[in-house]
Amino acid sequence: MSIAAEASTSSFPHRHLLGIEGLSRSEITALLDLSEDAATLGRQIHKKRDDLRGRTLINLFFEASTRTQSSFELAGKRLGADVMNMSIPTSSVKKGETLIDTAVTLNAMRPDLLVVRHHSAGAVELLSQKVDCSVINAGDGSHEHPTQALLDALTIRRHKDRLQGLIVAICGDILHSRVARSNILLLNTLGARVRVIAPSTLLGAGIERLGVEVFTSMREGLKDADVVMMLRLQRERMMSSLIPSTREYFHFFGLDYDKLACAKPDALIMHPGPMNRGVEIDSNVADDPRSVIREQVEMGVAVRIAVLQALARHLPNE
Amino acid sequence: MSAPDTDHRTAHRPLALVNARMIDPATGLDAFGGLLIADGVIADLGMHITEGAIEGAESLDCGGRTVAPGLIDMMVFAGEPGHEHRETLATASRAAAAGGVTTILCMPNTDPVIDDVALVDFILRRARDTALVHVHPMAAMTRDLRGEEMAEIGLLQEAGAIAFTNGKTSVADARVMRNVLAYAKDYGALIVHHLEDASLTQDGVMNEGEVATRLGLRGIPTAAETIVLERDIRLVELTGGRYHAGQISCRASLDVIRAAKSRGLPVTCGVSVNHLTLNENDIGSYRTFFKMKPPLRAEDDRRAMVEGVASGDIDVIVSAHDPRGAEGKRRPFAEAADGAAGLETLLGAALRLYHNGDATLHRLLEALSANPANLLGLGSGRLGKGAPADLVLIDLEIPWTVEPERLCSKSKNTPFDGARLEGRALVTFVAGRPVYHYG
Numbered sequence: 001m002s003i004a005a006e007a008s009t010s011s012f013p014h015r016h017l018l019g020i021e022g023l024s025r026s027e028i029t030a031l032l033d034l035s036e037d038a039a040t041l042g043r044q045i046h047k048k049r050d051d052l053r054g055r056t057l058i059n060l061f062f063e064a065s066t067r068t069q070s071s072f073e074l075a076g077k078r079l080g081a082d083v084m085n086m087s088i089p090t091s092s093v094k095k096g097e098t099l100i101d102t103a104v105t106l107n108a109m110r111p112d113l114l115v116v117r118h119h120s121a122g123a124v125e126l127l128s129q130k131v132d133c134s135v136i137n138a139g140d141g142s143h144e145h146p147t148q149a150l151l152d153a154l155t156i157r158r159h160k161d162r163l164q165g166l167i168v169a170i171c172g173d174i175l176h177s178r179v180a181r182s183n184i185l186l187l188n189t190l191g192a193r194v195r196v197i198a199p200s201t202l203l204g205a206g207i208e209r210l211g212v213e214v215f216t217s218m219r220e221g222l223k224d225a226d227v228v229m230m231l232r233l234q235r236e237r238m239m240s241s242l243i244p245s246t247r248e249y250f251h252f253f254g255l256d257y258d259k260l261a262c263a264k265p266d267a268l269i270m271h272p273g274p275m276n277r278g279v280e281i282d283s284n285v286a287d288d289p290r291s292v293i294r295e296q297v298e299m300g301v302a303v304r305i306a307v308l309q310a311l312a313r314h315l316p317n318e
Numbered sequence: 319m320s321a322p323d324t325d326h327r328t329a330h331r332p333l334a335l336v337n338a339r340m341i342d343p344a345t346g347l348d349a350f351g352g353l354l355i356a357d358g359v360i361a362d363l364g365m366h367i368t369e370g371a372i373e374g375a376e377s378l379d380c381g382g383r384t385v386a387p388g389l390i391d392m393m394v395f396a397g398e399p400g401h402e403h404r405e406t407l408a409t410a411s412r413a414a415a416a417g418g419v420t421t422i423l424c425m426p427n428t429d430p431v432i433d434d435v436a437l438v439d440f441i442l443r444r445a446r447d448t449a450l451v452h453v454h455p456m457a458a459m460t461r462d463l464r465g466e467e468m469a470e471i472g473l474l475q476e477a478g479a480i481a482f483t484n485g486k487t488s489v490a491d492a493r494v495m496r497n498v499l500a501y502a503k504d505y506g507a508l509i510v511h512h513l514e515d516a517s518l519t520q521d522g523v524m525n526e527g528e529v530a531t532r533l534g535l536r537g538i539p540t541a542a543e544t545i546v547l548e549r550d551i552r553l554v555e556l557t558g559g560r561y562h563a564g565q566i567s568c569r570a571s572l573d574v575i576r577a578a579k580s581r582g583l584p585v586t587c588g589v590s591v592n593h594l595t596l597n598e599n600d601i602g603s604y605r606t607f608f609k610m611k612p613p614l615r616a617e618d619d620r621r622a623m624v625e626g627v628a629s630g631d632i633d634v635i636v637s638a639h640d641p642r643g644a645e646g647k648r649r650p651f652a653e654a655a656d657g658a659a660g661l662e663t664l665l666g667a668a669l670r671l672y673h674n675g676d677a678t679l680h681r682l683l684e685a686l687s688a689n690p691a692n693l694l695g696l697g698s699g700r701l702g703k704g705a706p707a708d709l710v711l712i713d714l715e716i717p718w719t720v721e722p723e724r725l726c727s728k729s730k731n732t733p734f735d736g737a738r739l740e741g742r743a744l745v746t747f748v749a750g751r752p753v754y755h756y757g
Contacts, residue, residue, distance in 0.1 A: 239467075244468040
């Protein structure tokens with residue numbers, strides 16, 4: 001481990017990573033610096049380190065995930081941990097065991113790190129109060145998804161060298177998006193200018209109080225944006241009558257070249273995945289040279305390695 | 319918008335309407351003089367426009383009669399598509415022209431329901447090809463008017479839908495109504511809502527009260543209207559969406575509207591000319607032409623509607639034109655169809671309020687043209703230089719009798735059957751072109 005990385009690790013004093021909320025600018029910056037090193041590591045032939053040798057990491061996913069779960073698994077393995085994946089679909093939870101019971105059961109297996117995704121906002125924090133290990137929030141309902149915000153910030157920083165002063169437009173289903181909340185918190189902490197763009201039905205009451213500029217028109221909201229961050233639109237939003245149809249949504253809120261032209265010419269195009277091509281993003285735009293969507297996935301592994309390293313510093317050694 | 323083709327049909331000599339009393343409800347203008355029509359617009363107006371004063375212009379001596387903006391009727395059921403046996407855009411537009419109405423908004427409760435851009439396009443094309451007056455389709459605010467899923471408000475508006483409505487039903491689900499109002503706000507779209515709590519109406523067929531009880535007919539309480547209205551106002555407050563109560567019919571609703579307006583909410587309302595001039599007693603011995611929704615109410619409610627128009631708290635007067643054939647009306651009252659044909663009698667019936675001294679001419683014309691134009695963002699509804707020459711020459715005093723067989727509408731279900739009215743349209747101009755001459 002480099003000296004710089006050592007310094008970064010010790011400047012992250014938390015036992016859990018439950019959200020971006022509560023993290024200071026320097027703590028976030030330290031994680032991003034550490035992630036840079038992990039990104040470099042990830043591009044080497046030999047990718048293994050031993051920070052977590054002998055440790056156990058459990059991926060506890062109450063909600064389906066492909067990229068988040070696999071990148072945590074990869075991150076754990078690259079750091080030498082034993083990784084166990086537990087996918088618990090909602091249905092079997094409903095059979096009886098409460099979240100707390102599950103937590104107590106798992107705790108008895110003495111894991112060192114627990115990565116948790118749950119469909120209920122606040123569930124991961126609740127679980128963290130009942131276990132002895134470090135807990136990482138991999139997404140709790142519509143609340144937070146801190147590693148996604150970190151990987152987004154890392155991707156932006158690698159292209160723009162900074163976050164301070166950048167105009168970042170987050171577009172789409174803000175109301176239901178944990179990605180949006182974590183990004184709003186992180187980007188504001190690092191001094192970016194955050195905009196949200198969505199139909200009023202997908203904005204959420206009082207969103208403007210979160211320190212963002214609110215737009216209901218893509219063309220206005222994208223004006224001079226440095227970064228365009230698209231969000232996934234879930235099909236059930238149509239069912240609940242929040243928007244009328246995917247074709248109308250694409251027409252007014254889908255990122256196509258026409259709307260993208262309002263942003264800066266070198267604007268980054270981002271998406272947390274999985275994408276609905278032709279719903280929130282035009283297929284060609286998704287594959288445009290300005291699109292960094294694949295790089296986001298790569299940075300996802302780097303950020304998760306960095307987070308595990310930072311938390312590993314606080315694991316008890318006896 | 320669909321306008322009668324102005325390019326080649328109006329490329330005539332300019333026309334001067336001279337010796338006219340010009341009333342512009344948009345500005346309060348009420349003055350004698352003349353008005354020059356050229357290229358489909360009002361090119362000039364004032365004292366200086368007299369017979370022969372404008373070189374090359376034809377002139378029409380109005381004989382001191384009134385020239386006003388053509389009426390804009392915000393609630394017309396025009397039959398197309400699917401109910402062509404009751405009315406077509408062609409026949410509805412002829413009825414409109416005969417009534418001094420130069421713009422109609424057609425309702426989406428057709429078959430199929432106008433909830434798709436292709437149907438908006440269909441209406442606009444049909445109107446362009448067959449209609450004498452301007453036709454603007456209102457689109458369904460929920461799919462198939464079921465009140466469950468929001469319609470494509472943005473795309474429908476781009477296609478030419480001028481406002482959104484749920485036809486002759488209320489959206490019962492408050493969450494859907496909230497979402498529609500919030501979503502429509504992003505597009506600046508106007509929501510025109512029917513007020514009727516279906517669970518309270520149930521099998522009611524007329525106003526609830528003594529008359530219904532005597533007749534042995536099931537009643538519809540005024541609360542069926544006010545409950546929906548009060549809920550909607552709360553949702554307007556929550557969302558900021560632009561809201562227009564299509565028709566109110568009772569004093570309690572007027573009070574709700576007044577309170578909402580005094581709080582500065584973007585709320586307006588309309589009333590049908592039927593509810594200004596008729597009441598539940600007119601049903602008499604089960605006359606089905608007086609069956610409508612909302613039902614004709616008690617005399618005190620009718621008085622309230624008149625007061626609301628006079629005070630300006632009621633913004634718009636509509637015909638609520640709903641043509642029904644014998645197959646719908648020649649039935650026992652409870653089984654008969656709702657609705658009254660009204661385009662041709664709108665002006666004459668509304669003028670009853672003027673002749674009775676219940677409302678000023680200015681107020682009536684405002685509610686029949688200037689206010690709808692403002693609500694809908696139309697350039698018409700006023701007498702200004704450059705405004706569309708959608709005009710009506712009105713004889714305020716001429717007596718006439720409503721003879722159903724002479725009405726232009728395909729259906730003759732007028733509650734004013736045989737009524738003697740005072741005042742009517744003599745000539746109607748759409749985009750400068752005369753589309754109707756009386757007599």
